[in-house]
Amino acid sequence: xxxxEIIVTGPMMKTVFQQLDGSYVLHRLWEADEDALIAEHxxxxxxxxxxxxxPVDATFMQRLPNLKLVANFGVGYDSVDAKWxxxxxxxxxNTPDVLTDEVADTAVGLILMTLRQLGEAERYLRAGRWEKExxxxxxKATMRDRRIGIVGLGRIGKAVAKRLDAFxxxxxxxxxxxxxxxxxxxxxxxxxxxxxxxxxxxVAPGGLATRHMIDAKVLDELGPDGVLINxxxxxxxxxxxxxxxxxxGRILSAGLDVYEDEPRVPRELIEMEHVxxxxxxxxxxxxxxxxxxxxxxxxxxxxxxxxxxxxxVPETPVR
Ligand code: NDP
Numbered sequence: 093x094x095x096x097e098i099i100v101t102g103p104m105m106k107t108v109f110q111q112l113d114g115s116y117v118l119h120r121l122w123e124a125d126e127d128a129l130i131a132e133h134x135x136x137x138x139x140x141x142x143x144x145x146x147p148v149d150a151t152f153m154q155r156l157p158n159l160k161l162v163a164n165f166g167v168g169y170d171s172v173d174a175k176w177x178x179x180x181x182x183x184x185x186n187t188p189d190v191l192t193d194e195v196a197d198t199a200v201g202l203i204l205m206t207l208r209q210l211g212e213a214e215r216y217l218r219a220g221r222w223e224k225e226x227x228x229x230x231x232k233a234t235m236r237d238r239r240i241g242i243v244g245l246g247r248i249g250k251a252v253a254k255r256l257d258a259f260x261x262x263x264x265x266x267x268x269x270x271x272x273x274x275x276x277x278x279x280x281x282x283x284x285x286x287x288x289x290x291x292x293x294x295v296a297p298g299g300l301a302t303r304h305m306i307d308a309k310v311l312d313e314l315g316p317d318g319v320l321i322n323x324x325x326x327x328x329x330x331x332x333x334x335x336x337x338x339x340x341g342r343i344l345s346a347g348l349d350v351y352e353d354e355p356r357v358p359r360e361l362i363e364m365e366h367v368x369x370x371x372x373x374x375x376x377x378x379x380x381x382x383x384x385x386x387x388x389x390x391x392x393x394x395x396x397x398x399x400x401x402x403x404x405v406p407e408t409p410v411r
Pocket of ligand 1: 269
């Protein structure tokens, strides 16, 4: 029997190719004509390795009749139709845990940068304004007296909360289910939590279920001193409503790592100096990205060795 054949949808860490190239036939989709590749090799493809750029939707998967595994690089797999895959006997794996600490560190950094306008202060120095104009203006916001509400108290949300405990800020959370084993206040309604906190930190997954969950109403409840931090997915926030709320001073500021239409960031946001904007870098250290890449390799190998990936997603029909 020939080597198993895998489609890789976009560029990935070198180690993925170094480790898989000998044992599998890898088809680099981004370098190929998709229709021609599928026409020639579609029937032989058993797995897809994906980093999210090219959505792995039902239409794509239907064209690969022997597809058995979609190995996603990243814990968020909203670009894979995992429900359809699960219903059609295709396993999906992601890369949880190995990135939790990195993303939580970045979330705390983003909170501090946003509250204390540290990015803007750095640009002020680099532009020579400190010397010419004197000290950077005092910031309106501070971590002192801030109540923080976490949207999605999962692996990353909990790691963020643990770090924030050190700041002695009261923490609450919103999710679909109350967690009895955490010391934080639970809200079953997002708008109610937004009303009671000063900083809303989104770490919930993307996808249809959370689309525009943070809308104009939630932002209005957050109020004129409120700050939104988004390290989850851009689609969870109604970006136009956010721009309007920032522009009209209905919230104070925002710190964003993710956007609705990446890598396109609305000009209105870029022009707001006090808002902190990061280019989706929460897990983007060599250390953590190598761990994620290794888990993609391990998931693929494990599937071919045992019939089960190491970290299947909940929609997948294996336990
Ligand atoms: P988990 O699955 O551990 O946590 C997700 C949390 O979100 C759970 O607490 C869950 O609680 C809550 N949640 C899920 N669906 C909903 C919903 N419809 N409404 C409200 N809450 C919901 O995932 P991780 O913590 O490991 O990762 C979270 C997300 O962070 C990823 O899906 C990804 O999108 C994002 N991420 C972003 C990165 C970046 O680079 N910016 C890097 C890594 C991850 P409950 O089930 O009770 O609702």
